[in-house]
Amino acid sequence: MMELTPSEAARLLSEAGRVLARQRKKVTVHCAVCGQATEGNRKRKYCSVACSLRAYRARNRESYNARARERRRARASGQD
Numbered sequence: 826m827m828e829l830t831p832s833e834a835a836r837l838l839s840e841a842g843r844v845l846a847r848q849r850k851k852v853t854v855h856c857a858v859c860g861q862a863t864e865g866n867r868k869r870k871y872c873s874v875a876c877s878l879r880a881y882r883a884r885n886r887e888s889y890n891a892r893a894r895e896r897r898r899a900r901a902s903g904q905d
């Protein structure tokens with residue numbers, strides 16, 4: 826096996842990282858909430874934080890609304 830100095834090894838590793846990054850293909854995905862086209866890797870589902878939040882709230886509507894009700898009630902009774 827050939828010997829590498831630490832700096833040669835580091836250079837090779839970062840070159841390998843660049844190659845791997847290039848191979849991760851960017852694809853056009855359509856936001857699951859608003860349908861807007863956006864660039865990202867295949868896992869990406871939403872165009873923005875706003876849309877991912879909206880989807881989260883829709884997914885957890887019951888518990889989210891229950892917490893909101895609870896907060897409103899606490900605020901209303903605290904104002905006395």
Ligand SMILES: [Zn+2]
Nearest residue numbers: 856859872876
């Ligand atoms: Zn969106």
